[in-house]
Amino acid sequence: MDRPVFEHRIVAPADAIDELGHVNNAVWVQWIQEVALAHWYSVADPRHQDDYIWVVVRHEIDYLRAAFEGELLTGRTWVGEAPKGARFDRHMEFVGEDGKVRVRAVTQWAIIDKASGRPIRVPPEVIAPFTGD
Secondary structure (H helix, E strand, O other), X not given: OOOOOEEEEEEOOHHHEOOOOOEOHHHHHHHHHHHHHHHHHHHOOHHHHHHEEEEEEEEEEEEOOOOOOOOEEEEEEEEOOOXXXXXXXXXXXXXXXXXXXXXXXXXXXXXXXXXXXXXXXXXXXXXXXXXXX
């Protein structure tokens, strides 16, 4: 199933580099959230942005290649299959200028109704802009 792909560029700053001289694994997790939120804010209906918030419930990350200070990376993300209740999968990869994938991940997010503070079943109208349906 083809899904629309969202892209967000990041240049690895000096403070992302660890003692091994490459982007720290914890920074990749921050970037996963940054790219996912950029996708949400670029596509979601403003009313949905006001009413709902997404929280991560699971990360599965493969660290394939190192990235270094000053490197331009493209974070690519797309959503997975239909939501399961409140949960929805998001796929992510970070690619260097050489076209090689540095990190690949699948993250599971849950939607929270801001008014109640509780998870809800993902409304079809919320997910439609992300699936291309």
